[in-house]
Amino acid sequence: MIVPRTAAEEALGLSLPHRRMEDWKWTDLRRMVQAPYVRMPVTAKQADVDRLVRSSPFAAVKAQRIVFVNGELDASRSSLASSPSQALAVADDDVLLQINRKLEARGATLRLEGNASLPVEIVHVVTDDVPRGVATHHRIEVADGASATLIETYVGEGDYLSSAVVEVALGEGARLDRIKAERESVRATHLAFVKVSLAKGAILRDFTLSSGAALNRQDGSYIFEGKRADARISGAYLLGGKQHADTKLVVDHTVPSCTSRELFKVAMDGQSRGIFQGKAIVRPGAQKTDGKQSSHALLLSEEAEFDAKPELEIYADDVVCGHGATSGDLNHDHLFYLRSRGIPEKEAKSLLIAAFVGEAFDGIEHEGVREALTAYAEGWLARR
Amino acid sequence: MTMLEINNLHVKLADEDREILKGLTLTVKPGEVHAIMGPNGSGKSTLSYVLSGREGYEVTEGSVTYKGQDLLALEPDQRAAAGIFLAFQYPIEIPGVATMQFLKVALNAQRKARGEKEMTAPEFMRHVKERAAKLNVSQEMLKRPVNVGFSGGEKKRAEILQMAVLEPSLCVLDETDSGLDIDALRVVAEGVNALRSPERSMVVITHYQRLLDYIVPDYVHVLSDGRIVKSGGKDLALELEEKGYAEYTGKAA
Numbered sequence: 112m113i114v115p116r117t118a119a120e121e122a123l124g125l126s127l128p129h130r131r132m133e134d135w136k137w138t139d140l141r142r143m144v145q146a147p148y149v150r151m152p153v154t155a156k157q158a159d160v161d162r163l164v165r166s167s168p169f170a171a172v173k174a175q176r177i178v179f180v181n182g183e184l185d186a187s188r189s190s191l192a193s194s195p196s197q198a199l200a201v202a203d204d205d206v207l208l209q210i211n212r213k214l215e216a217r218g219a220t221l222r223l224e225g226n227a228s229l230p231v232e233i234v235h236v237v238t239d240d241v242p243r244g245v246a247t248h249h250r251i252e253v254a255d256g257a258s259a260t261l262i263e264t265y266v267g268e269g270d271y272l273s274s275a276v277v278e279v280a281l282g283e284g285a286r287l288d289r290i291k292a293e294r295e296s297v298r299a300t301h302l303a304f305v306k307v308s309l310a311k312g313a314i315l316r317d318f319t320l321s322s323g324a325a326l327n328r329q330d331g332s333y334i335f336e337g338k339r340a341d342a343r344i345s346g347a348y349l350l351g352g353k354q355h356a357d358t359k360l361v362v363d364h365t366v367p368s369c370t371s372r373e374l375f376k377v378a379m380d381g382q383s384r385g386i387f388q389g390k391a392i393v394r395p396g397a398q399k400t401d402g403k404q405s406s407h408a409l410l411l412s413e414e415a416e417f418d419a420k421p422e423l424e425i426y427a428d429d430v431v432c433g434h435g436a437t438s439g440d441l442n443h444d445h446l447f448y449l450r451s452r453g454i455p456e457k458e459a460k461s462l463l464i465a466a467f468v469g470e471a472f473d474g475i476e477h478e479g480v481r482e483a484l485t486a487y488a489e490g491w492l493a494r495r
Numbered sequence: 496m497t498m499l500e501i502n503n504l505h506v507k508l509a510d511e512d513r514e515i516l517k518g519l520t521l522t523v524k525p526g527e528v529h530a531i532m533g534p535n536g537s538g539k540s541t542l543s544y545v546l547s548g549r550e551g552y553e554v555t556e557g558s559v560t561y562k563g564q565d566l567l568a569l570e571p572d573q574r575a576a577a578g579i580f581l582a583f584q585y586p587i588e589i590p591g592v593a594t595m596q597f598l599k600v601a602l603n604a605q606r607k608a609r610g611e612k613e614m615t616a617p618e619f620m621r622h623v624k625e626r627a628a629k630l631n632v633s634q635e636m637l638k639r640p641v642n643v644g645f646s647g648g649e650k651k652r653a654e655i656l657q658m659a660v661l662e663p664s665l666c667v668l669d670e671t672d673s674g675l676d677i678d679a680l681r682v683v684a685e686g687v688n689a690l691r692s693p694e695r696s697m698v699v700i701t702h703y704q705r706l707l708d709y710i711v712p713d714y715v716h717v718l719s720d721g722r723i724v725k726s727g728g729k730d731l732a733l734e735l736e737e738k739g740y741a742e743y744t745g746k747a748a
């Protein structure tokens with residue numbers, strides 16, 4: 112059967128995935144992305160850019176910064192030099208990568224060495240203008256034995272499609288704390304793809320906040336290529352209205368003795384939809400793999416909906432793997448206990464929601480970043 | 496003015512037709528300590544929950560007046576701000592909320608509701624530290640999430656610490672003695688006694704007479720099948736200890 116292309120597909124020059132495809136059953140991109148988004152250079156007002164840069168949850172964190180405005184490097188606002196990134200090394204078959212390429216993504220290549228004391232923040236700003244596609248892709252390399260903190264922030268205003276691709280390679284014994292905050296415009300679509308490889312003994316602490324866009328889909332691929340590497344991948348959704356966020360992670364244990372942990376905490380209000388698809392693959396010979404994942408959703412309204420799809424593909428016998436998913440509303444006993452001590456209902460709920468979501472921040476080592484996220488969550492709670 | 500006046504209180508479970516309290520009447524004046532004793536299932540905890548405003552119970556008849564106002568019309572947090580405190584029989588664990596933070600938010604919420612100035616961080620620290628030391632509550636415990644991983648005894652001490660920090664007018668203690676060894680019982684009782692004052696009243700719910708050796712009540716009431724069936728002085732507790740509740744329940748205790 113030949114389905115005529117939608118306006119969005121015509122504009123992008125490709126077919127969008129739809130709900131009859133297994134990985135997209137909750138996020139029917141063909142139906143959900145309607146406008147014909149194309150790459151379109153615009154001139155940003157400096158005052159808008161300033162305001163948006165300041166709206167990063169991490170604006171107060173001391174960091175070296177690289178700023179992308181409407182998909183283009185803004186060297187004048189960047190305190191860290193980077194070279195333009197080369198064509199994507201990853202295979203082209205993934206639709207999120209195809210979209211990124213069709214929108215002619217620009218990006219930064221960074222090689223992080225030694226023990227950087229300051230975090231590096233890549234700030235992505237989109238200003239309000241005609242509906243359009245904006246794309247970036249970055250390549251980050253953390254050298255053998257190096258350690259670094261990388262923050263990726265996405266903020267914007269107006270109607271646009273943001274395609275964000277990041278490739279990360281951790282060298283032997285390297286450590287990366289990666290924090291991503293998706294705070295796109297409420298009218299935006301955020302389509303992200305991150306691919307991370309870990310060499311021997313590498314440590315990854317990865318956290319993603321999903322909170323801004325109307326539609327957020329992010330695919331993550333984490334590959335263990337050397338023994339005794341350790342990855343903790345966590346995330347938090349703070350959603351309301353009709354927001355939709357879908358994360359699909361694949362953690363690929365190709366070698367023995369690696370550890371992976373995934374923890375996603377999802378707070379959903381209004382008629383929002385949250386999805387978490389986590390897959391762990393343990394390849395033949397990847398003995399002593401220790402892999403666990405869990406997702407927990409807190410439904411703050413009767414119309415919010417959460418779906419989890421955990422998957423394990425295990426081809427080795429000496430492994431410890433597991434998964435768990437829960438979803439429910441606030442615990443009434445907890446709420447009563449707080450109220451019986453004089454805490455008004457709204458404040459009591461906020462305390463409990465903050466505590467719930469905060470568990471996903473716990474693994475973040477940088478105190479300033481953790482505090483910035485806590486403050487962001489408090490702001491979100493106060494606005495709801 | 497009377498502290499608490501419960502008049503012919505009838506309470507049923509909200510989602511069942513079962514009546515738990517069947518015409519309970521009790522008057523507590525400022526400074527008085529009343530013990531309520533009764534067999535398991537007689538409705539003691541139900542009474543404490545109805546006073547603090549827990550959902551799941553429905554008052555079908557009668558009234559509860561606290562310091563002259565209709566208590567049942569108030570939300571749980573309003574009752575707390577007005578000075579009611581329930582030490583839970585089973586204190587609830589709240590993961591992710593540090594005890595210290597919880598105490599501060601609670602105290603300042605109450606002060607705000609009463610139109611008082613909020614306490615500053617140093618004032619609050621001093622306020623808690625003094626009281627925690629007396630109850631053997633360590634700084635380490637205060638950093639932990641509310642009641643999470645606390646032993647039975649630690650939970651009860653933490654309840655009394657909350658009470659000492661919040662300084663309520665009417666303290667309702669629901670089986671604060673259960674699960675405590677004799678040393679822990681003494682610490683808890685001393686904490687409670689330190690709070691006795693002419694302006695503060697207490698309703699001490701217990702199944703056993705033992706606690707009343709330490710917290711000596713002015714009045715003792717026997718609750719059976721949802722009603723107060725006998726009231727007396729502290730000697731009544733000793734009598735109950737000897738004879739059990741059989742006389743009041745019609746069954747062997």
Ligand SMILES: Nc1ncnc2c1ncn2[C@@H]1O[C@H](COP(=O)(O)OP(=O)(O)O)[C@@H](O)[C@H]1O
Pocket residue numbers: 508515533534535536537538539540541542551
């Ligand atoms: N929330 C509830 N749901 C069901 N039954 C309840 C509930 N609360 C109390 N009851 C019942 O009411 C009766 C009195 O309980 P309770 O007040 O806990 O007694 P006590 O504290 O004196 O042991 C018991 O039969 C108990 O099972």
Ligand SMILES: [Mg+2]
Pocket residue numbers: 539540541584669670
């Ligand atoms: Mg009880």
